Amino acid sequence: ALPIYLKGYLEIYPQQIGLVFLYKTVFSLWPNMEVIYFLHTIWVMVIVYFTYAVTEETFGNSRASFFSIIGAVLFVPMYFYVNYAYGDLGMAACGVLGIWLLIKYCKNHKLGYGLGLLSVMILGYMIRANVLIIILAMCIVLLVFSIGQGDWRSLIFAILVLILPLLTQKAILNYYEQKADVEMLKGTPAVLFIAMGMQDTYEG
DSSP, X not given: OOOOOOSTHHHHOGGGHHHHHHHHHHHHXXXXXXXXXXXXXXXXXXXXXXXXXHHHHHXXXXXXXXXXXHHHHTOXXXXXXXXXXXXXXXXXXXXHHHHHHHHHHHHXXXXXXXXXXXXXXXXXXXXXXXXXXXXXXXXXXXXXHHHHHTOHHHHHHHHHHHHHHHHHHHHHHHHHHHHHTOOOOOOSOTHHHHHHXXXXXXXX
C-alpha cells in the first residue's frame, strides 16, 4: 500500500485528505497511474449523461435534452482535466448525479434515491470540498420541499446531506492522524477556494 504523508502538501491543504484516501484505495486495487485516467474518463461520461438526464427530468422536452447533451459533449475544456488528479471532474460528476437523484427523490419519494443522494454527496465532498456549494443548495431544496409537502423524512435527509459528508471527511482525517501519530494543522481553509471561485475578477 502507498504511504500517506501528513506533512507538506496535506499540511497546507488538509481538505484534500479525502481525495488522497480515495486514490490510495484505488491504487491498492490497481497500482497503475492509468487507473486515474480511466476513472476520470468515467467521470466525464457521468457528467455528459446526467446533464442530459437532469434536463430531461426538469423540462421533459426532447429538444432541450438533445441540446443539453450536445453542449456537454462539446464542452472541450472538460476533457483536459482527464490528465489532472485534483478531483474537479469527480466533484462535477457527483454534483450533477446528485442533482438528478434529488429531482428523482422529490418526484417519487423513494428512499433509494435519498440514500443514493447521501452516498454520492459524501463521495463528492471527499473528492473536492467545493461541492459544499451544491450540498447547501440541496439542503435548501429539501427544506422547502419538506415544509411544502409536510414530509419530515425530507427534513432528515437535508440534515444528513449536510452533516454526513463533513463527518466522513473528519473521520478520515482522524484515522490518518492516529495512524501517523501526527496532529494536522488547520492549513488553508476549504472555504477559501469557494470564495475564490465566486469572484468575478481574474485575481479570484
